[in-house]
Amino acid sequence: MESAFRNIWVYTLLALVVLALSVGAFAQGGQGQLTGQITDSTGALVAGVELKLTQNATGEVRTTVTTSAGTYNFPALPIVGTYTLEVAAKGFKSVKVQDIVPTVGTIVTRDVKLEVGTAAEQVTVEAGA
Secondary structure (H helix, E strand, C coil): CHHHHHHHHHHHHHHHHHHHHHHHHHHHCCEEEEEEEEECCCCCECCCCEEEEEECCCCCEEEEECCCCCEEEEEEEECCCCEEEEEECCCECEEEEEEECCCCCCEEECCEECCECCCCCEEEEECCC
């Protein structure tokens, strides 16, 4: 009887250890992050810029605004295909960065340089790996 109880106890502990070690792997699965800085043609950081991030596979749209330091961040992005980043600021040409591919557990950085012009003008950038 003692042997059977000991075997159940050992197997239960083993199962709990395996479960505890695998929780970390599940927590990392399927998410990445996109961040960067927005500057003008002189290299000055631009605050208050509106950014729109579209997941091309699903059409899901996320928006944010740059901080006073000209930075932006899109955390916890699902890893499903590619994304398109659209940047629009008053007095500057709008910019579209296509084919952004986040990967699991990494931070993808895409800095954008704005050119003086009207919002009707657009600059398109193909993102590389």
